[in-house]
Amino acid sequence: MKNALRDYRKARGLSQLELADAVEVTRQSIIAMEAEKYDPSLPMAYRLAAFFDVPVEQLFFNSWKAS
Amino acid sequence: MPSTYSAKQASRSVRMVATTLAIVLAALAAKAGLRAAGIDDGGWVALGFMLVGFAAVLALALPFWNGLDDFQRQGHAVSVYWGNLAGLAVTACIIAAVGLARSEFMLGVATLAVLQFGFSLLLYANWRLKGRGFGFRTGE
Numbered sequence: 151m152k153n154a155l156r157d158y159r160k161a162r163g164l165s166q167l168e169l170a171d172a173v174e175v176t177r178q179s180i181i182a183m184e185a186e187k188y189d190p191s192l193p194m195a196y197r198l199a200a201f202f203d204v205p206v207e208q209l210f211f212n213s214w215k216a217s
Numbered sequence: 218m219p220s221t222y223s224a225k226q227a228s229r230s231v232r233m234v235a236t237t238l239a240i241v242l243a244a245l246a247a248k249a250g251l252r253a254a255g256i257d258d259g260g261w262v263a264l265g266f267m268l269v270g271f272a273a274v275l276a277l278a279l280p281f282w283n284g285l286d287d288f289q290r291q292g293h294a295v296s297v298y299w300g301n302l303a304g305l306a307v308t309a310c311i312i313a314a315v316g317l318a319r320s321e322f323m324l325g326v327a328t329l330a331v332l333q334f335g336f337s338l339l340l341y342a343n344w345r346l347k348g349r350g351f352g353f354r355t356g357e
Contacts, residue, residue, distance in 0.1 A: 171221040175286040182288060191287045 151191045154213045155180070158202045173197050222284075229281040233274055240270040305330055 159169050159180075166184070168175035170177040175194060190198070190210070199206040207215075219225045244266035263326055285293070318324050325357055346352035 167223060171223050174222040176226070176289050177223065177290075179286050179288040188288055194287065 151186060152213065153183065153186065154209055154211075155198065156184045156205070158209060159184075162202070169201075173201050224283055226281065229277065229284065233277045233281065236273050236277060237270065240266055240273065244270075301333065 153190065159166070162169075162179070166180045167177045172179045173194075179190070179194070183190055194204050195210050199209050202209060225263055244263060247266065251262060255318050282290070282293075305326075312318060312326065322324045343352045
């Protein structure tokens with residue numbers, strides 16, 4: 151799933167481990183999401199969106215929605 | 218006390234490995250002690266250590282598993298599922314190749330395979346029930 155996770159993380163000046171610890175997931179999960187190799191569960195997506203204080207769709211793009 | 222999520226999970230992993238090693242070493246030392254004293258326990262000491270060991274590791278594995286995120290759980294579940302199946306397939310090939318069909322080794326493998334399959338079915342049934350709002354540890 152296309153996402154802007156890396157951009158938001160870098161904008162905050164966080165390392166992958168710091169972000170992982172902040173939202174209580176493993177660094178491997180952050181790496182996989184940033185590489186777009188893993189689609190997060192809904193709770194994980196909401197947690198990340200809440201951390202960056204943005205709507206979920208701003209972080210994880212909805213490719214089924216007409217732009 | 219570890220304060221971050223990653224430090225907590227790392228600490229849980231280390232505790233599981235350290236506990237397993239400590240119990241194995243204690244079991245070996247007890248066995249050596251019995252042998253030195255010329256006592257034949259009939260395997261009961263080893264069985265006791267195995268039961269205590271599995272109980273301890275299970276008690277430590279629960280918080281570790283509960284602390285995993287869904288991506289990690291998926292990784293562990295897929296690895297255990299396919300790893301166990303591949304291990305059984307290779308064992309079956311070895312049994313066939315070496316001709317151990319009527320041996321104690323075969324009996325042990327068959328017991329393990331049947332119990333693992335049985336418990337897997339039980340847990341899968343629990344997972345199916347949880348999806349309907351029933352089962353062990355349903356939701357939050």
